[in-house]
Amino acid sequence: MSEVAMEYLDLFISEAEEHIQNINECLLELEKDPNNLELINQIFRSAHTIKGAARTVGLAHVSDLTHHMEDILDYIRNGQIPVTEEIIDLLFKCMDALEQILEEVKEGIVETEVDVQSIIEEIERLKKKYLEGKVEVKEEKKEEKKEEEKKEEPKEEKKKEEKVVKKVIKKLIAKFKNPKSKVKVKKVTKEKIEISAEVYDEEIDEKIETIKKSITVFESLASALNDNTLKEFVEIVKDYLKKIEERDLTGKIREAIDYLTSTIEKITSAIEEGKSLEEIINLEELKNKLEDSLKEEEGGEVKEIEKIVEEEIEIDHEIFDLSEYAELLKEKLESGYKLYHIRVKVEDACELKSARLAIVLTRLKNLGEIVISKPTEGELKEKSFDVLDVLFLSEKDAEEIEKELRLPEIEYVAVVPVEVEFEEVEEVIEEKVTVEKEEEEEEVLDEDVYKVEVILDDECLLRAVRAYMVIKELQEIAEIVKTKPPLEVIQEGTFNDLRFTIYLKLKEGYEEDDIREKIKSIPEIKDVIIEKPGEKAETKEEKKEEKKEEKVEEKKEEPKEEKKEEKPVQKQPPKAQPKKEEKKSSQTIRINIEKLDKLMNLVGELVITRANFAQIANKYQIKELQNAINRLSMLINELQEEVMAMRMMPVAYVFNRFPRMVRDLAKALGKEVEFIMEGTDIELDRTVLDEIFEPLVHLIRNALDHGIEPPEEREKLGKPRKGTLKLIAKRERDHVIIIVEDDGRGIDPEKIKKKAIERGLITPEEAEKMSDHEIINLIFLPGFSTAEKVSDVSGRGVGMDVVKTKIESLGGSVVVYSEKGKGTRVVLKLPLTMAIITALLMSLGDQIYAIPITSVLDVIRIRPEDIKNIEGMKAVLYRDEIVPVIKLKDFLGMSHLPDKEDEDIIVVIVERSDGKLGVIVDDVIGRDDIVVKSLTGILKNIPGLAGATILGDGRVALILDLSNA
Numbered sequence: 018m019s020e021v022a023m024e025y026l027d028l029f030i031s032e033a034e035e036h037i038q039n040i041n042e043c044l045l046e047l048e049k050d051p052n053n054l055e056l057i058n059q060i061f062r063s064a065h066t067i068k069g070a071a072r073t074v075g076l077a078h079v080s081d082l083t084h085h086m087e088d089i090l091d092y093i094r095n096g097q098i099p100v101t102e103e104i105i106d107l108l109f110k111c112m113d114a115l116e117q118i119l120e121e122v123k124e125g126i127v128e129t130e131v132d133v134q135s136i137i138e139e140i141e142r143l144k145k146k147y148l149e150g151k152v153e154v155k156e157e158k159k160e161e162k163k164e165e166e167k168k169e170e171p172k173e174e175k176k177k178e179e180k181v182v183k184k185v186i187k188k189l190i191a192k193f194k195n196p197k198s199k200v201k202v203k204k205v206t207k208e209k210i211e212i213s214a215e216v217y218d219e220e221i222d223e224k225i226e227t228i229k230k231s232i233t234v235f236e237s238l239a240s241a242l243n244d245n246t247l248k249e250f251v252e253i254v255k256d257y258l259k260k261i262e263e264r265d266l267t268g269k270i271r272e273a274i275d276y277l278t279s280t281i282e283k284i285t286s287a288i289e290e291g292k293s294l295e296e297i298i299n300l301e302e303l304k305n306k307l308e309d310s311l312k313e314e315e316g317g318e319v320k321e322i323e324k325i326v327e328e329e330i331e332i333d334h335e336i337f338d339l340s341e342y343a344e345l346l347k348e349k350l351e352s353g354y355k356l357y358h359i360r361v362k363v364e365d366a367c368e369l370k371s372a373r374l375a376i377v378l379t380r381l382k383n384l385g386e387i388v389i390s391k392p393t394e395g396e397l398k399e400k401s402f403d404v405l406d407v408l409f410l411s412e413k414d415a416e417e418i419e420k421e422l423r424l425p426e427i428e429y430v431a432v433v434p435v436e437v438e439f440e441e442v443e444e445v446i447e448e449k450v451t452v453e454k455e456e457e458e459e460e461v462l463d464e465d466v467y468k469v470e471v472i473l474d475d476e477c478l479l480r481a482v483r484a485y486m487v488i489k490e491l492q493e494i495a496e497i498v499k500t501k502p503p504l505e506v507i508q509e510g511t512f513n514d515l516r517f518t519i520y521l522k523l524k525e526g527y528e529e530d531d532i533r534e535k536i537k538s539i540p541e542i543k544d545v546i547i548e549k550p551g552e553k554a555e556t557k558e559e560k561k562e563e564k565k566e567e568k569v570e571e572k573k574e575e576p577k578e579e580k581k582e583e584k585p586v587q588k589q590p591p592k593a594q595p596k597k598e599e600k601k602s603s604q605t606i607r608i609n610i611e612k613l614d615k616l617m618n619l620v621g622e623l624v625i626t627r628a629n630f631a632q633i634a635n636k637y638q639i640k641e642l643q644n645a646i647n648r649l650s651m652l653i654n655e656l657q658e659e660v661m662a663m664r665m666m667p668v669a670y671v672f673n674r675f676p677r678m679v680r681d682l683a684k685a686l687g688k689e690v691e692f693i694m695e696g697t698d699i700e701l702d703r704t705v706l707d708e709i710f711e712p713l714v715h716l717i718r719n720a721l722d723h724g725i726e727p728p729e730e731r732e733k734l735g736k737p738r739k740g741t742l743k744l745i746a747k748r749e750r751d752h753v754i755i756i757v758e759d760d761g762r763g764i765d766p767e768k769i770k771k772k773a774i775e776r777g778l779i780t781p782e783e784a785e786k787m788s789d790h791e792i793i794n795l796i797f798l799p800g801f802s803t804a805e806k807v808s809d810v811s812g813r814g815v816g817m818d819v820v821k822t823k824i825e826s827l828g829g830s831v832v833v834y835s836e837k838g839k840g841t842r843v844v845l846k847l848p849l850t851m852a853i854i855t856a857l858l859m860s861l862g863d864q865i866y867a868i869p870i871t872s873v874l875d876v877i878r879i880r881p882e883d884i885k886n887i888e889g890m891k892a893v894l895y896r897d898e899i900v901p902v903i904k905l906k907d908f909l910g911m912s913h914l915p916d917k918e919d920e921d922i923i924v925v926i927v928e929r930s931d932g933k934l935g936v937i938v939d940d941v942i943g944r945d946d947i948v949v950k951s952l953t954g955i956l957k958n959i960p961g962l963a964g965a966t967i968l969g970d971g972r973v974a975l976i977l978d979l980s981n982a
Contacts, residue, residue: 025478029074030119032482036063037115041677044108048680051100060108061090062489067115069510070482078133079118085140086111098147107143109677111136187443191343193334194436198358201329202429221266224274229258231281238288246294250284253300257307264311273310276303334358334435337389337408344546345388347439349410354385357415359407359422360431367426371397374405380421385411394475408435466498468548469519469532477541481512487542488519490535495521515543610703613664620660621853621948623653628945628969661702661850668746668755669697671710675717675744682721689728689739690721696746701753702850708827709755709847712820716757716843717742719817724761724841734838736760751871752829755845764835766792776801793833794931797821825980828854828869828963830929854949856966858942858974859925861905862914865974866938867947867966868927872979875926876941884922893935895926902935908961908979929980936979949976 040063047056064086071079086108092098114131121129232254239247254277261270280298287297337358339346350356361377363370375397381387389408396402411418415432422430471487473480484507488497500507501518523532529547536545627650634642672694683690701709725731725740732738745756766789773779773795784792795801799818820843824831828848835841848854848871856867857876877895884891884902891902902924906914917939924935947966956962963978 025074026122028478029070029076030122032070032479033067033079033115033119036067037112037119038673039063041109041112042673044105044112045676045680047100048102048105054094057090057094057100061087061094064090065508066482066485066489069485069508070479072510073479073481076118076122076127078129078131079115082111082114082133082136085137089140089144092144092148098144103143104147107139109681110139187441189343189347189439189441191339191346191437191439193339194438196333196335198332198334198433198435199329200332200431200433201327202431203325204328204429221271221274224278225258225261228254228274228277228281231285232258235281235284244294246298246300247284249300250294250298250303253303253307260311267310269310269312273307276306328429330360330429330431332358332360332406332431332433336391336406339437342388343439345544346410346437349386350437354410354412355414356435356437357407357409357411357418358431358433358435359405359409359418360433361405361407361422362428363403364426364428365403367403370403371401373424373426374402376424377405377422377427378407381407381409381418384413384418384421385409465522465550466520467495467523467529467532467550469521469536470546470548471517471519471536471542472544472546473515474541474543475515477515480514481507481510483539483541484512484517486539487517487536490539491519491521491532494527494531494535495523497521608663613660613703616660617664617853620653620657624657624853624946624948625967625969627653629971630969632969657853661853664703664850665700666703666706667698667700668706668753671706671713672697672744672746674710675713678714679717679721679742682718686721687727688721688725690725691739691741693741693743694745695743696748699746699748699753700849701847705827705847705850708823709845712823712845713744713755713757715817715820717744720757720759720761720841724759724763726761749846751849753847753849755847756842757845758840758842760840763837763839763841764793764796764833765837769793769795773798773801793835796833797831825978826963828871830980853946855944856947856976857925857944858968859905859923859938860940860942861909861911861938865942865968865972866905867974867976868925868936868979869976870944872927872929873925874928874933877924877926877935878921879924880920881922893924895933895935898933900926900933900935902937904937905977908936927979931980934979947974947976 040060043056043060043063047053047060050056064083068080068083068087071077071083089098089104089107093100093104098104114133114136117131118129118133121127121131232251235247236251238244239251257273257277264270280303283297284294287294346356359381361374363373367373375394378387378390378394378397387407387409391406392400392402397405409418415434419430419432422432469491471484473483477483488500488504488507491497497504498520500520502512502514506512507517521532523529529549532547533545536542627646630642630646630649633639634646676692676694679690679692720742725742726734726736728738731740741760743756743758745754745758747754747756769792770779770784770787773792774781774784778795778798778801779787796817797820801817821831824845824847830846832844832846833841834844848869855870857870857873858865858867860866875895879893883893885893887899892899893902894900904912906912923938923941925938925941927934927936945968947968949964950966951964952959952962961978962975964976966974966976968974
C-alpha cells in the first residue's frame with residue numbers, strides 16, 4: 018500500500034461518506050428504474066470521485082475497488098451490461114465494503130481486514146459472464162463502431178499530419194513603477210538605564226514624615242497597653258529611620274518604606290478591632306526586610322525600558338513575481354483596492370518567531386487579500402523566519418493596517434503603498450499541433466462558448482476532487498467542450514494547481530449567473546472569472562483574417578468595424594459582474610461536532626452566570642446592574658439561538674440510512690415493501706439525532722418482521738401485494754413528532770394479554786381490568802415478545818423496551834396506536850434539543866428540583882380534602898378528568914420529610930406517555946433556562962433522575978424523570 022497522507026484523512030472520510038450515501042440512495046432508485054441513465058451516471062461520478070480522492074490520500078485498496086466499480090458501471094451505461102438484481106447486489110456489496118473500510122480508517126487502521134480482492138474477482142466474473150452472454154449487443158456495438166470509424170477516418174488522417182503553427186498571444190503584464198522604496202520605520206529597542214535615587218526623594222519624604230508621626234502615637238499606646246510586640250516594633254522602626262537619614266534613598270529603601278506604611282495600616286486596624294498584634298506583625302521578617310534595603314549600592318537602580326527609534330530601511334518590491342497576478346491586480350485596483358508591500362520583523366529575543374509571523378498573516382486575512390507571502394504560511398510551519406514580506410490588497414489605509422499588526426515581540430512594521438503599471442504585450446509562440454487540435458481550437462472559440470477560470474482557495478487540499486466537483490456541477494447546465502488541464506488529468510487525481518479553465522456551452526434557459534452560482538455552491542472556491550462568448554468570437558475572427566490574402570482588404574475591415582462597436586457592449590458587463598458577485602459570495606466550512614459541543618457548553622456556562630448576576634441584582638436591588646443584565650440576557654439569548662441553529666440538522670441525516678436497511682431486510686424476510694419517508698427536512702439537535710437511530714432501527718425491524726405480512730398472505734386478505742412502511746417527521750411547537758407506520762397485521766390485544774400472563778408480567782385479574790390501550794403498552798415491558806422463535810431480526814424481547822427507555826431518557830414519550838388487521842402507528846415525541854431547556858423549578862425541603870416545561874401542563878392549588886382515594890390510588894379531578902396524584906417525596910424515597918404545614922396543597926400536573934400525573938411539591942419557584950448535565954458514576958442509573966443543573970446561586974438542582982412514576 019502506498020504511503021497514506023494522514024493529515025488529509027478527515028477531509029477524505031467526510032467527503033467519501035457523502036458519496037457512499039449518495040450511491041446507496043441512487044442504487045435503491047435504480048433498482049426501481051433500471052433504465053434510468055442519469056442515476057447510473059450519478060453513481061459513476063460518485064465512485065470516480067472516491068477513487069480520485071483515495072488515490073490522493075494513498076488508500077490504494079479503496080481506489081482499486083472503486084476503479085473496478087467504475088469499469089462495470091461504464092459497461093452498464095454503454096448498454097453492454099443490463100441492470101439486474103445480481104448487479105445491484107454486487108454494487109451494494111461494494112458499498113458495504115467501502116463503509117467498513119471507512120470505519121477502520123476512522124479508528125486509524127489503514128490496512129483493511131476487508132477482502133477487497135475477492136470482491137474485485139467477483140466483479141470481473143460477473144462482467145465476463147454478462148459480456149460473453151450479450152453477443153448480439155456486442156455485434157451491434159461493433160457495427161456502430163465501424164460506422165463511427167468510417168466517419169472519423171478523415172480525422173485520423175489529420176492526426177498523422179503535424180504542422181508548426183505560430184500563435185500570437187496577448188498577455189497582460191504588471192511591473193512595479195518604483196522597484197525599491199526607502200521608508201522610515203519605528204523600531205522598538207530595549208535599553209538599560211540607571212535610575213538615580215534622587216528621583217524618589219520628594220515622594221519618600223512625605224511617607225517618612227507620616228511613619229514618624231505614627232511611631233510617636235504607637236510609642237504612647239505601647240506604654241498604655243503594655244504591649245511588648247508594639248514596643249519592639251517601634252524600636253525597630255526608629256532605628257531604621259535614623260540609619261536612612263544620611264543615605265541616598267534607593268529603590269530598595271523605597272520598597273521598605275512602602276512595606277512599613279502597609280504594616281502600620283494593618284497595626285492600626287488590629288488595635289481598633291482589638292486583635293492581637295502577634296498575628297499581624299512578623300518582627301523577624303520586618304528586620305530582614307529593612308536590613309536588605311540598606312545593603313543596596315548607592316549607584317541607584319538599573320531598569321530596562323523600551324525605546325522607539327526611527328530608522329530608514331530599503332524595501333525591494335521586486336522580490337515578488339507579478340507574472341501570474343496581473344489580471345487579479347488590475348481588477349482589484351480598478352475596484353478601489355490599494356496595493357501595499359508589508360514587511361514585518363520580529364525581535365531577535367522572540368523564541369517563536371514563525372508563530373508570531375503566522376499571527377500577522379491571520380490578521381492580514383481579515384483586513385484584505387494576501388496576493389503573495391514570502392515566506393508562505395506553509396513554510397512558516399516548517400522553519401523559523403524573522404522577516405515576513407507580503408504583497409497585500411486592501412481597502413484600508415496604511416496607518417490602520419500598521420496599527421492592527423503592532424503585536425508584542427514585533428521589532429517593526431513597514432506598510433508601504435506601491436504602484437504598478439500594466440501593459441498588454443503580444444507574444445509569438447511556435448508549437449506543433451495536429452489538424453484535429455486545430456479543429457478543437459476552432460470549436461473552443463465558437464461564438465457561443467464561455468471561458469470559465471476557477472481559482473481554488475489556498476488552503477484547499479484535495480484540489481483534483483474540487484475541480485471534478487465543479488465540472489460535475491456545470492454538466493447539469495452546460496455542455497463541457499474542453500478543460501485545461503484535460504479532464505483525464507483531473508480524473509486521475511494528479512491535478513494540484515490552484516487554477517483551472519473550463520470551456521462550455523450553456524444549455525437552453527441558463528445564463529452566465531447560473532455558472533457562477535453553480536461553482537460558488539462548492540466549498541473552497543476563491544474566485545470565478547467568466548469571459549463571455551463575444552470575446553472569443555473576436556479571437557476567432559482575427560485568426561481567420563490572418564490566413565487571408567491582402568487582396569480581400571475590404572472584407573477584413575468590416576469585422577474590425579464590428580469589433581469596435583461590440584467591445585464596449587460586450588466587455589464592460591463581465592468586468593462589473595465579478596465585483597458584484599464577489600460581495601454576495603459565501604462559503605461553508607466543516608466544523609468538528611466536538612467544537613460545537615464545547616461552544617454549547619460555554620453558552621451553558623454563560624446562562625448559569627447570567628442567572629447568578631440576576632440573583633445578585635434582585636437581592637441588592639441594584640438598578641444599573643439589572644439594566645446591564647437585561648442587555649446581557651438579550652445577547653446571550655441571541656448567541657444561544659445561533660449556536661442551537663448551528664447544532665440543528667435535518668432528520669434526513671438519520672432517515673437516509675433506512676432505505677437500504679429496509680430493502681435488505683425485506684429481501685431477507687421474503688416480503689415486498691414500499692418504504693416512504695416524509696418530512697426529512699425537519700431539524701433536530703445533533704445530540705438527539707444521534708440517540709434516536711437505535712430506537713428507530715428497532716421500530717422499523719418490528720414493523721417488517723411482526724407487522725407487514727408476506728405477499729401471498731396480503732393477497733388472501735385483499736390487501737395490495739406490496740406492504741407500505743412510512744417514516745414521517747413533523748414539527749409541533751417545541752417538539753418533533755416522528756411516526757413509524759405500517760399497514761400490516763396490527764397488534765392483537767388478546768394475544769398480548771395471553772403472552773403477558775404466560776410470562777408472569779401481569780395476573781389474569783389485572784388483565785381483566787386493563788383497557789386495550791393499556792394492554793398494547795405492555796409491549797414496552799422488558800423481555801416481552803410475541804415472536805414464536807428467536808431470529809436474526811427479533812424475538813429476544815429487548816426492542817420495544819430499548820425504544821421506551823431511550824426516548825424517555827431524551828425527555829420524550831412513546832405512544833402506540835394499533836388496529837388488528839389494519840396496521841400499527843408508533844408515535845415518538847422528542848424535544849428539539851437537550852442542551853439548554855426551559856424548566857419549572859420547585860422545592861422539596863431544602864432541595865430544588867426541575868421538570869422540563871414541555872412536560873408541565875399546569876400548576877394547581879387544592880385543599881387536602883380534594884384528594885380522593887379511588888381503588889387504592891390517590892387522585893384529583895382536573896378539568897373533568899381523574900388524574901392520579903403522588904407525593905414527590907414518596908417517589909424519591911424521602912418519605913421521612915415532614916409535610917408542609919399549609920392549608921393548600923401545590924400540585925404540578927405533568928404529561929407522560931401513560932397519561933397525566935399530579936405531583937405534590939412543597940413550593941413552585943418559577944421557570945428558568947437551565948443547562949442539562951448528565952449524571953455519571955453511581956448517580957447514572959438512579960430511577961426518577963434524568964440529569965442535573967447548576968443554578969445561578971451555585972446550588973445543584975436535580976432534573977426529574979417522571980415517566981415511570
